[in-house]
Amino acid sequence: MEPDYSSYSIEELNDALVNIDKAAYPQRAKKIELEFAKRSEVNSAAKEQSAVKSETKFGAGSQLFLALLSVFFLYNGVTDLLEGETYSRGNNYYNPTDNPIMFYGHILLYIGLSIVMVVMIYLGRRKNAKRT
Structure with missing residues (x-):
């Protein structure tokens, strides 16, 4: 058998x-x-x-969410730069005269995150266009 x-x-x-x-x-x-x-x-x-x-499509909802986050981070970065002061946890405020590294670090973080999200939107849209 x-x-x-x-x-x-x-x-x-x-x-x-x-x-x-x-x-x-x-x-x-x-x-x-x-x-x-x-x-x-x-x-x-x-x-x-x-x-x-x-492999799901990078939908309109995801693009809208990233665009809103990008605007939020860009707004925070620009307003903090113009006001000359940025806020951190624990009621810490940083300005360019007292702590320039933390101040400009926060500004670069906000603007950098905004740019990264715009690039993610661009790459997602390009990937969607290739699939169709």
Whole structure:
């Protein structure tokens, strides 16, 4: 009686392939190898299908959200620069005369985040255009 290798798990198939006497049972060894090949094809097809499903479009809602965040960060950076003072946690205020590194660091952070979000919107729109 021949074993049904289609009901074996991957571990059981591997164990059977390692422990089979290939000289005495060449047909069984071939069937085990074919079962491995069949399962790898099924797994690769499933991975490709899940990869296609996971690639969602960069929708209008995401673009709007990033645009609003970009405007918020840009507004904070510009107003802090014009006012000459920026706020940090713990009621700390930084200005260019007392602590220029923290002041300009906050300004660069705000404006840098704004630029990064605009670039993300641009790249997302470009990626959407390539898909259609």
